[in-house]
Amino acid sequence: MSGPEVILRVENVTKRFGGVVALNDVTLSVGRGEIVGLIGPNGSGKTTLFNCITGVYKPDRGRVFFMGRDITGLQPHEVAKLGIARTWQKVRPFRNLTVLEAVTTGALLRTDSVEEARKTAVEVLELIGLPREEWGRLGSEITLMEHKLVDLARALATGPQLLLLDEIAAGLRPHEQERLAEVIKKVWSDRGLTIVVVEHVMRFVMSLSKRVVVLHEGRVIAEGPPEEVASNPRVIEAYLGIKPV
Template sequence: MTALLQLKNVSRNFGGLAALSEVSFDVHPGEILGLIGPNGAGKTTLVNLVTGVYRPSSGQIIFEDKPINRLKSYAIARMGIARTFQVMQPFPEMTVVDNVAAGALFATGASTLEEAKELAQVHLEYVDLKKFANTPAASLTLPNRKRLELAKSLAMNPKLLLLDEVMAGINSVEIDQSLGLIKSLVEKGITILLIEHIMKVVMSVCSRVVVLHHGSLICEGQPNYVTSDPQVIKAYLGSKFAARQNRVSHEQ
């Protein structure tokens, strides 16, 4: 099986500090790959590299067998990579429907603005935001902003969707709803890279997980395998906890 997205020894430095070093992994078509790691592990940097905001200091990023690490972000978006934003909503002063229309218009090439707005309505329906279509994006509540982000990315008709911490700051009922939504996306044929630091969320939907820590890939595999990896436990819960875990397993 050929990979949809491949990272080969990707590194990125900021003024001498290595935010990512020598990261390599594949994203296969049709899977939900979880990317986890504690705060500051380099997750968002990685998203920014894949979407062309930054260029890697070294290494290669390959999408559908074409290197994309020297492309500008608009070109990458048009190839079929969409992302959601972690905190802010991109175009706060525009209406909800216009936000989504922007995705439809520029990435998939809806030929007119009217067509894009009609498409946008469909996507808003899908994420259940239709009633807010004509309010400014800035006035939405946090969970609704996340839905808007999702609708906007879907409007871009992506092959690969990077979901950057879509679960942060929403309650457990809403998390369940979101998980349902994400699963339905995969059925539509969209491959998903799910970036999270809450491990629990990732476990329930992902087929595979990669773990970043201090800018390096420390573990890769099935969710169960990853959670029992001592290095991951150490990274997440500190060395003391890891030591205790070790003792417990020895006693058994």
């Protein structure tokens, strides 16, 4: 790709699970400072790609490069220390921790000092706009929207340069999705992050992304500006199962 410095490069990545090919020769690049949407029907390989990038899975073939370094096969904690953070499709509850404690655990990736980690957590929670009166509540006491914000804050507390958001808007009501999108834009602007967003909520991902990559059956089938991708016949066929007239 031309333009900004390439911060993430996935080259010819293939991942199989038995006889199922989840990713098939996937190649894509993400420039520093971009917000890129990664979309596709269920089972298209989006989360598997995130897992290959973050070390949860090792590709069967192909390489992953971050800031010019080959990170293929590194363990998840090693990838996180290099500056890649993620959220997960399903909320991972911290039922017996407070909001502040949960975010502090993310900050401990960069320091052995609980005091310093707590200071970082406070800064991140202020950035995302979660009211202070919520910081002392347990994970078992907060709403789904608040869980989503805490997951985002915990990822930010690790000090990433690249943030991978895996269906972070899932389960939220439209007005909550709009609020979350504004928080992500604020984080992107304030921190100068690079963000890749996996999402099924099209309005959400299209409102965030300047460029969209489409996966279908483990392959990249389209890439470009949101409006162009949305009208692409191959994309319409992949989502609807019919060829447009």
